[in-house]
Amino acid sequence: MNYLRQEQAVLEKYLPNFIEKIDSLSLLEMEGTASPVIKLFKENHGPKLVIPKQYGGHGATAVELVRFQRMIGSISPSLAIASNMHHFSVATLVEMAKNVNGMEWMILEAIAKENLLVASAFAEGRAGSNILEPFLELTPSENGGYYVSGSKKPCSLSHSMDLLTFSAILPDANNEKKIGVVLVASDVDGIKRKEFWGSDLFKASESEEIILDKVHIHEQLVSYAGNLGELDDVQTRGFIWFELLLCASYVGILSGLVKRVLLLDHYQDEDVAEVLYETETATSALEGLAVAIENQEKNESLLSRSLHIRYAIQRATERASARAVELLGGMQYIQNPEISYLYSAVRALAFHPPSRYRMTKNLVNYMKGQPLIIS
Template identity: 45%
Template structure:
C-alpha cells in the first residue's frame, strides 16, 4: 500500500474529488489568502464531516476524522487548520445542547447548506488562563449582548457562522461561561486584518470583533464557571476533539515531506524507511487515542492521554522535518520553496493551546492523582 493511501481513501469517501483537486494546485497557491481550497472543501461537502447522518451529515468517527485531516494537511496545511476549527466547532455544537432541540436544526442547516463555522472559543493568551474567554456578554432579552474580539480567528473571511465562548457576569457577580452561535451578517460583527505571517496565511486567521452583538436565547447555552481551572464536560470534549484534529493536520504536513523523500528515492533505503516508520508510528499513536474516543471514552483521563499523544507527535514531527529536508538534499531545497514552507508550517503545532510548557506541571499533578487542570 502506498504511503498515505489509507488517509486519502478516507478523504475520497467523504469528500469525493477533493484530494485530486488539491493535488493539481501548487502548494504556494493553496497557502495564500483568498486561495480556492475552502471553496473546493465546501463543494465537496466537507462541512458535514462530523455532523450525524440524522442531520444530513456524514457521521464520521474520530478515527475517520483524523485520517481525513492528515490527508488534507498533506495537501494544504492552511486548509487543514481552517477545517480543524470548523470541525471542532461543529463537534462542540453537537454536544452543547442548545434549547428545544435547536442544535439539530442548526447542524442540519450547516450540513445541507454547506456552511463554514469559525471558532471563537477561548485560547491561551499571555497572562490569561486558557479557559478565560476573550468575549464578554450581558443578558439582553432572552439572550445575550456580546462584546469583545477574538484574534486570531481562522475562517474569519469565509465563515458563515461564528461559535464562541463568552463570559457572562451573573447577579452574584460571578462569571459563568456560555457558548453562543453568531451569524456572520449580525450587526456589530466586523473582521479586521491581524495575521502578518505568510505561513498558514490561507487559514484566514484574522481578528473578529463584536460590538454589542445581540444573540437570541435559542443560540445560547450556559456552561461552567470561568474561574474554575478544571474544564467542564463540554470544554473537555472540545479540547479532545481539537487536539486530535490539529495534531493530525500538522502530521499531514510533515507527511508531505516524507512522501517527497520516498518518491525521490535517492536517499539510502534504511534512512527512507526510518523516516516513514517515524511518521506511521506517530499516526498509530493518534489513531489509538481516536479509537478510544470512538469507543465512548471521555473525561480528564482521556484528555490527558490525548495531550500526551499530541506532545509526542509534536516531537516526532520535529525529527521528521529535520531528517526529511536533509534527505531531500540541497538542490531540492533550492529549487522549490515547498520543503522550507512545510517545515515552517509544522512549527505551528507547538503554539496551539495548551502548550507543553503550560501543561507540564498540570500533567505531573494529574499523574500523581490530582484533578487535571488546564487553566
C-alpha cells in the same frame, strides 16, 4: 504508492472531486490569499463531515476524521488548519446535543442542510493567560438577549464563515460568573474583519481578526452554563476533539514532506525508515485515541492521554521534519520553496494552546493523583 493510501481513500469517499479540482495547483498557490481550497472544501460538502447521519451529516467516524485531516494536511496545510477549527466547533456542538437540552440538534441539521462553515473563537494564545478563561463577556440587552463586544485574533475562516461560535462569561442572577457557548450568524450587524495575519504561512486559512462591536445575541443561541475555569464533560470532550484533529493536521503536513522523500531514489532505506517510524507511530497513536473517543472512555483520563499524545507528536514532528528536509538536500531547500514552507509549517504545532511548558507540571501532578488542571 502505499503511503497515505488509507487517508486518500477517506478523502475520496467524502470529497470525491476535491483532488481532481486542485490537481493543477501548486502547494504555494493553494496556500496563498487567492487560494480556492476553502471554497472547494465547502462545495464538496466538507462542512457536514462530523455531523451524525441522524442530523443529515456524513457521520464520519473519529478514525476517518484522523485520516481525512492527515490527507488534507499533506495537500494544503492552510485548509487543514481552517477545516480543523470547523470540525472542532461542530464536534463540540455534537457533544452538546448529547448532553444538553437545547437547540444544538437544530443547529446541526441547519449546518448539514445549508452546508455552513463554522468558525471558532475560543482559546486565544495570550501570554500568561488561562485558556479556559473567556476573553468575551455578555451583557444583558434591554430588549432581551445579550450584547457582546471584543475581538478574537487570529480566527480561521474569518471571511468564509457562515457561523461564529465562541465562549463567553455569562451574567448570573447570583453574581457568580458562568461560562457559556455562543453561536451567531457571521453577517449580523457589528461583526467586522480586520487584517491581522502577518506570516506567509497558512495565508489561505483566513486567520484574521474578528471584531465584535455590540453584537446582539439571542438568548436561545447561548448554550449551557458551566463554571468559570473548570472543564465539564462537554468542554472536556471538545478539548479532546481539538487535540485529536489538530495533531492529525500537523502529522499530515509532515506527511507532505515525507511523501517527497519517498519520491527520491538516492536515499538509504534506513534513513527514510527513521522518518516513517515517527509519522506512522504518531498516526497510530491518534487512531487509538480516536477509537477511545468512539468508545466513550472516561473524559479526564482521555484528556490527559490526548495531551500526552499531542506533546509527543510535537517533538516527533520536529525530529522527523528536520530529518526529511536533510534527506531532501540543501539544493531542494534552497531552490524549492515548497520544502521550506512545509518545514516551517510543521513547527507551528508548538504555538497552539495549551503550550507544553505550561502543561508539564499539571500532567505530572495528574499522574501522581491530583485533578487535571488546564492552564
